[in-house]
Amino acid sequence: xxxxxxxxxxxxxxxxxxxxxxxxxxxxxxxxxxxxxxxxxxxxxxxxxxxxxxxxxxxxxxxxxxxxxxxxxxxxxxxxxxxxxxxxxxxxxxxxxxxxxxxxxxxxxx
Numbered sequence: 001x002x003x004x005x006x007x008x009x010x011x012x013x014x015x016x017x018x019x020x021x022x023x024x025x026x027x028x029x030x031x032x033x034x035x036x037x038x039x040x041x042x043x044x045x046x047x048x049x050x051x052x053x054x055x056x057x058x059x060x061x062x063x064x065x066x067x068x069x070x071x072x073x074x075x076x077x078x079x080x081x082x083x084x085x086x087x088x089x090x091x092x093x094x095x096x097x098x099x100x101x102x103x104x105x106x107x108x109x110x
Contacts, residue, residue, distance in 0.1 A: 046094045050075065057096035058087060 050056070054066045056077065064077035064085070073089050 043094050046097075047089045047092065050089065050092065055097070055100055056092050057100055058091045059093045059096075060091070061096075062087075063100070 050066060050069060052066050052069060055063070056066060056075075057063050062077075062079060062085070064079040066075050067078050067084060068076040070076065070086075074086050075089055075092075076084050076086050078084050
């Protein structure tokens with residue numbers, strides 16, 4: 001009789017472990033994989049929408065203005081009047097570029 005009770009408890013513990021494992025996978029997906037995929041999708045759209053005249057900042061911190069979008073995935077940017085460099089589109093920082101392009105916050109009058 002004791003043998004049957006131990007078997008029943010062992011089977012219940014296995015289903016709890018399975019539910020716990022599925023829960024951990026779900027939490028991992030919700031907090032790590034999904035946000036990372038969303039950020040990658042936004043970065044890809046940002047890169048595709050770059051066009052001539054946009055002000056950008058590279059991941060190295062170089063500020064410039066796009067002069068030409070090349071077919072090979074590169075950009076020609078003007079970093080100062082008359083000075084141009086060629087960079088990869090993937091070298092553009094989406095976050096830093098958004099910061100320099102957002103409108104200046106209205107300062108409260110004193």
